[in-house]
Amino acid sequence: MSEELVFKVLKEAGRPLKSTEIAELAGIDKKEVDKVIKKLKKEGKIISPKRCYYAPAE
Structure with a gap:
């Protein structure tokens, strides 16, 4: 549940x-x-473009 929410x-x-x-x-x-x-991050669904910031992996 939380994973989907964070990704969304x-x-x-x-x-x-x-x-x-x-x-x-x-x-x-x-x-x-x-x-x-x-x-x-471990699953490769999101990336960290700069320290402490997160974005969905393209």
Whole structure:
């Protein structure tokens, strides 16, 4: 559930976001967002274009 939400927020933003911004937009806890980001990065679904910013992998 959280994974889909975080990915959706990133896609709709149209720009790289910090985990705090993702947490605010998704309405979930930052710790949860950090866990999801780690998992999505491992799966190759998101990338980090610059330190602490995340975007969907093209």
